[in-house]
Amino acid sequence: MRAQLRRSAALLAGVLMPATLLMSGPAASAASTAVSADGPVAGAFAKAATTYEVPRDLLVSLAYAETHLDGHDGQPSASGGYGVMHLVTSRTLERAATLTGRPVAELKSDDAANIAGGAAVLRALADEAGLDAAARKDPARWYTPIARYGGAASADVARLYADTVYDLLAEGVRGTAEGGESVTVKPRAVEPDRGTYGKAKDLDGPSTLAAAVDYPQATWVAANSANYAVSSRPTSDAIDRIVIHVAQGSYAGTISWFQNPAAKVSSHYVVRSSDGAVTQMVREKDRAFHAGDYNRRSVGIEHEGFVNDATWFTDAMYRSSAALTRNIADRYGIPKDRTHIVGHSQVPGTDHTDPGGYWNWTTFMNYVTGGSGGPTNPHTAESVCGSGYKAIDSAALGTAGTVYLLYNSANGNNCVATIKKTSIGTASATSAYLEVEGKTRVTDSGSFAYYAGPIRAAAAGKCVKWGGKAGSSVYDSPFEHCG
Known part of the structure; x- marks a missing residue:
């Protein structure tokens, strides 16, 4: 099986x-052209x-x-x-x-x-x-x-x-x-030569600045100081609104734009389309320049994409943004309704139209008020690795999954498995690997519906490297768990 x-x-x-895409309106029929x-x-x-x-x-x-x-x-x-x-x-x-x-x-x-x-x-x-x-x-x-x-x-x-x-x-x-013309690229794994960029921080890796973020699942990348106002909210101004935006640009492009002092705009958070990864760029206590008259009272969430293209609005994005919205609402006592969670187009005095007609408010608000609202992964790391294996370490892969290191005390074997959390049941890029010190690394990589692995190896008395990938998030351990 x-x-x-x-x-x-x-x-x-x-x-x-x-x-996986959730589409409504004209884009749904256009997709089948x-x-x-x-x-x-x-x-x-x-x-x-x-x-x-x-x-x-x-x-x-x-x-x-x-x-x-x-x-x-x-x-x-x-x-x-x-x-x-x-x-x-x-x-x-x-x-x-x-x-x-x-x-x-x-x-x-x-x-x-x-x-x-x-x-x-x-x-x-x-x-x-x-x-x-x-x-x-x-x-x-x-x-x-x-x-x-x-x-x-x-x-x-x-x-x-x-x-x-x-x-x-x-x-x-x-x-x-x-x-309606189709343009395709067949899957092709390439190990890129990053050159000097190999020394740059991997923003999809585990955050080393967790104290800087208000939302624990976010990565911190600071906006330019010209693009927001330092404040002391909610002491100075009550926070009672959450504003949903569509960036009219890509995830990396939006983050870069908010770092540009010429932009004179920013948002507190940016959410990626493919896997729902979240980057925080302005502290919630400060006023991001995102919603005119609502800047003082709101937290802004930008979403990668364009208002006239439904393909950007994936299930992973909706779920991740809803979890972020729910977290913000709970912390500030904001009612989870469409009066307090609004689109940019609803802000008084604005001329913006985002998030636009393709944004599925029904799906999004159901996720905000009802939790995940969708299928969960029926597999666990223990069930994938088999009888006798117990998890001894794990690392989150953004919101897309978790990679686990397990150990079987009966035979001294380790096992690694990556368990998906989003796009459950849909084939997407997922991998897991295990490298016993002194031996060749073994990797299971491909487009999988539920998990990657299991990778088992005898490692008694040896150090191991382990890790994996789900969506665009990657974890690589050092040699550890020796002995």
Whole structure:
């Protein structure tokens, strides 16, 4: 049964989006439109990849991370990015125009021109990084150009940006471009060469600044001080509202934008689409600049995505954001209703429309008021590893799962298993590994519906390294549990 389940999950990996989607309205019917893999957008990616010697699958993965392949009718993101490749004003947009010889207006509105522009910029960054013709054929060597393409304000966020692209490459992509055209990337695991970014903090790893966050499951990344006001809430101002936003941009892009002093905007939290990961950027006691007249009285939660594209609003995002909202409401005594938990569009005096018509308020509020509201994982680490094994250590993988180290005192064996917490029953990238000191590491990695592992090994009298991955969150232990 386990083998059959894993084979089915592996087959599903090539045809499913990276996360389960909850859609309502026009997007639900649009998702079932017949598509072609040989359409103009797929062709534009292939042509740009060939012209500029950029790995095609990396180019598509980068575009999907930025925009889900939606050019948004030539309208800019919150951070001034245009088109499928998110060419940003005063940075990549003008450079793309110089490199391709195409007008800026065309790069903003024409998908093929925009894709060519993105590929040209990426190739220029590869040249600056010293990638020769042989290196350009190796997707692992493109990590530094991709990290720089995102324009992050810090090395930590640049690493988050590039890791997202490589995670998508590993999971595979099935995106729907304008007109219902399908653009796909088959799952392909690549161990990237991070170069100097290997020394940057892994923002998907365990937080080392837990004391800085108000919500224990969040990672802390500080917004620029120009983008919020230091305060002493709730002493200075009562907190009685929670405002739901859609960022009009990607997770890494939004975090980077809030670190940019030119933005003059911020939010307390940012939530990722794929796995519901949460980053806190402004302390709740301080006033984030997110909701005009409600800044003094509210906590703001930004969600990765665009208001006119339902594919960003995944079940993992709804559940994670609802858990965060419930936690905030409980701590400040805020009623869990639509009078006190509001969209940005409901704030008096605003001209914003987010979270928009595709945001499923019924699903979200059911999760806020009723807990998880969905399936739980029927498997435990003990049941996966088998009789006699007991958990002796564990590490949270964001909100997506937990990796466990177990020990069997009867035979001196260790076992590692990663148990998913989100996208239960749906194939998604999950892994577990165990390395006994002096022996080769053993890894179980793939698109699994419930768990990765078990990996068992005799380790009596030996130190072990262990870890795993669920969604985009990774844990790697040092050698430990010796003896």
